[in-house]
Amino acid sequence: MRIVNVSQRSYRYRSARKIGDANWPLGFDDMTGGFTFIETDEGITGVAPLGGSAVPSLAPLLIGLDPRGVVGLWQSMIAAVFKGGNEGEWKAAISALDIALWDLKAKINLEPLWKTLGALDGRCKAYASGIDMCLTDAELRAFYRRMAGRGVDAGKLKVGLDMDADLRRLAIVQEELSLVQPRPSLMIDSNEYWSPKQAIRAIRQFEERFDLTWVEEPARRWDYRGLRKVSQSVRAAVATGENLNDASDFSPLILNEAVDVVEIGMGTTGITGALQVAHMAAGFELPVAMMNCPGNVMAHVAAALPNHMMMEVVEAGREVCWHADNHIENGFIVLGDSPGLGITIDEEKLAALERETQEHPRSPSPPRSRRRGAGLYAVPVTEEERQLGPR
Ligand SMILES: [Mg+2]
Numbered sequence: 001m002r003i004v005n006v007s008q009r010s011y012r013y014r015s016a017r018k019i020g021d022a023n024w025p026l027g028f029d030d031m032t033g034g035f036t037f038i039e040t041d042e043g044i045t046g047v048a049p050l051g052g053s054a055v056p057s058l059a060p061l062l063i064g065l066d067p068r069g070v071v072g073l074w075q076s077m078i079a080a081v082f083k084g085g086n087e088g089e090w091k092a093a094i095s096a097l098d099i100a101l102w103d104l105k106a107k108i109n110l111e112p113l114w115k116t117l118g119a120l121d122g123r124c125k126a127y128a129s130g131i132d133m134c135l136t137d138a139e140l141r142a143f144y145r146r147m148a149g150r151g152v153d154a155g156k157l158k159v160g161l162d163m164d165a166d167l168r169r170l171a172i173v174q175e176e177l178s179l180v181q182p183r184p185s186l187m188i189d190s191n192e193y194w195s196p197k198q199a200i201r202a203i204r205q206f207e208e209r210f211d212l213t214w215v216e217e218p219a220r221r222w223d224y225r226g227l228r229k230v231s232q233s234v235r236a237a238v239a240t241g242e243n244l245n246d247a248s249d250f251s252p253l254i255l256n257e258a259v260d261v262v263e264i265g266m267g268t269t270g271i272t273g274a275l276q277v278a279h280m281a282a283g284f285e286l287p288v289a290m291m292n293c294p295g296n297v298m299a300h301v302a303a304a305l306p307n308h309m310m311m312e313v314v315e316a317g318r319e320v321c322w323h324a325d326n327h328i329e330n331g332f333i334v335l336g337d338s339p340g341l342g343i344t345i346d347e348e349k350l351a352a353l354e355r356e357t358q359e360h361p362r363s364p365s366p367p368r369s370r371r372r373g374a375g376l377y378a379v380p381v382t383e384e385e386r387q388l389g390p391r
Contacts, residue, residue: 001040001041001042001044001066001067001068001108002040002041002064002065002066002067003038003039003040003062003063003064003065003066003067004039004040004041004063004064005037005038005039005063006036006037006038006039006055006056006059006062006063006097007036007037007039008034008035008036008037008051008052008055008056009034009035009037009051009350009354010032010033010034010035010051010354010357011032011033011034011321011350011353011354011356011357012030012031012032012033012353012356012357012362012365013031013032013033013320013321013353014029014030014031015029015031015316015317015318015320016029016316016317016318017029017135017139017316017317018134018135018316019130019131019132019134019314019316020131020132020133020134020135020158021131021133021158021160021189021191022133022158022159022160022161022190022191022193022371022374023191023192023193023368023369023370023371023374024133024134024368024371025133025134025161025371025381026134026381026385026386026389027131027133027134027135030362030365031318032051032365033049033294033318033320033321033353034049034050034051034052035047035048035049035050035051035322035345035350036048036050036051036052036055036096036097036099036100037100038062038067038097038100038101038104040067040104044104044107044108045104045107046067046100046101046102046103046104046105046107046340047100047103047340047341047343047345048095048096048097048098048099048100048103048341049099049293049294049295049297049322049324049341049343050092050095050096050099050266050294051096052089052092052093052095052096052097053089053092053093054089054090054092054093055093055096055097057093058077058080058090058093058094058097059097061073061076061077061080062097062101067101067104067105067108068105068108070098070101070102070105070272071272073097073098073101074094074098074101074269074270074272074273077093077094077097077098078094078246078269081094085245086245086246086269087245091245091246091267091269092267094269094270094273095266095267095268095269095270095273096270097270098269098270098271098272098273099266099270099271099297099341102116102117102270102271102272102340102341103340103341103343104340106339106340106341107339107340109339110339111337111339112300112325112335112336112337112338112339112340112342113300113301113340113341113342114299114300114303114304114335117271117275117300117301117303117304118304119300119303119304121303122300122303122334122335122336122337123299123303123332123333123334123335124290124299124302124303124308124310124311124332124333125154125308125309125310125311125331125332125333126152126154126296126310126311126312126313126328126331126332126333127152127154127155127156127185127187127289127310127311127312127313128143128144128147128148128152128154128155128156128177128313128315129155129156129189129292129312129313129314130143130144130155130156130157130158130314131158131292131314131316132157132158132169133158133159133161137168137169137172140169140172140173141172141175141176143315144172144173144176144177145176145179146315147176147177147313147315147328148176148177148179148180150328150329150330150331151180151328151329151330151331151332152177152180152313152328152331153177153180153181153184153185153331154177154184154185154186154187154213154310154331155173155176155177155184155185155186155187156186156187156188156189156216156312157169157170157173157186157187157188157189158188158189158190158191159188159189159190159202159206160190160191160193160194160202160378161193161371161378161379161380161381162378162380163202163205163378166188166202166206167205167206167209170186170188170206170209170210171209173186174186174210180331183211185213185310186210186211186212186213187212187213187214187215187216187239188203188206188212188215188216189215189216189217190202190215190216190217190218191216191217192217192219192220192221192243192370192374193370193371193374193375193378194218194219194374194375195219195226195375195376196218196219196223196225196226196227196229196230197229198375198378199215199218199219199226199230200229200230200233200234203215203218203230203233203234203236204233204234207234207235207236211235212234212235212236213236213237214236214237214238214239214260214261214289215230215234215236215237215238215239216239216240216242216263217239217240217242217243218230218238218240220375221240221241221243221244222249222252223258224252224253224256224258225256225258226258227240227253227258227259228256228257228258231257231258231259231260237260237261238258238259238260238261239259239260239261239262239263239289240253240258240259240261240262240263241253241259241262241263241264241268241277242263242264242265242267242291243267244268245267245268245269245273246268246269246273246276246277247273247276247277247280250262250277250280250281251280254280254281254284254286259286260286261286261287261288261289261309262277262278262281262286262287262288262289263288263289263290263291264277264278264288264289264290264291265290265291265292265293265298266291266293266298267291271298271301274290274298274301275301275305278301278305278307278308281307282305282306282307285307286307287307287308287309288305288307288308288309289308289309289310289311289312290302290308290310290311290312291311291312292311292312292313292314294318294319295318295319295322295323295324295326295341295343296311296313296324296326296333297324297326297341297342297343298311299311299326299333299335300335300341302333303335311333313328313333320349320353321345321346321349321350321352321353322343322344322345322346322350323343323344323346324341324342324343324344325337325338325342325343325344326342
């Protein structure tokens, strides 16, 4: 079997609701969607629900080769970007191609990916994550109530700009998830907005009222001394890693005891990269947590990890023209038996979105910048900002 073609389709869309955190507290719903396809000479096609502008540059490395050699193909892509580094658009492209290759491998095996990866059961524990700083208190309550209705007993709140609001809102999350069990797991995420000392002061205030399972990205992603200081100064675990690239970025954090929950996702250089990091963490008795992704398709990987804790579920309505064969039941993501990642594309909807994107081009999405005041002092949302709206 040989790879004969690599292609992409992309579109802009609006998600069903906004998402926002300490860096973009007003939230946004202007999203980019896409698919990467890898076709074979035997008519089987692998698909990943993401694109990447560097995919066409890497595609020639795959053409003509056997797609079943996923790890070898991943390695040749990593070697190809050696000088510039496995970062940014290169990392995104390798991730997209690697995920499409794994989808393809499982389809060749005529089984769901969780089976190809060696999982015994196609399921993993879920936690609710509203990415919710932009939600009103009522919307926040409705989101966590909905998730509790599906048996989810863990939730993560976005925090960092306004301690009084954060404490009030975490109580809402706790209240709603308590419908599932009296002591739900509560997490907070400040998305690198704090300095280590700001983080310690803030987390200690949370811990006067709440028992936190983890605090996420309480300091900059590479600051192993700061993250270690936070970990040693609070009761909660420090979770971090969702913005790192691959195993080489994680080892300094692990070796310096700067991470207690290792976060992986599509962006950990695809499934191959995420597996490497998860296995490395297992060697240090560290749990991993899977980052959210459209369609929750990375649950296939989480299901195959003995040290997986729980996966982030956002439910923001990002699957505007496709569907993945899984659902949430009794607090778990339950994967179906469709081959590969279980992705079904609605051709009509995708074509309409592509047409709409071409006919009415919007200005490029703004970069997702760091909010002013970060690491120095909190800058709550002003009335003026509210009136200007998300930018
Ligand atoms: Mg996060």
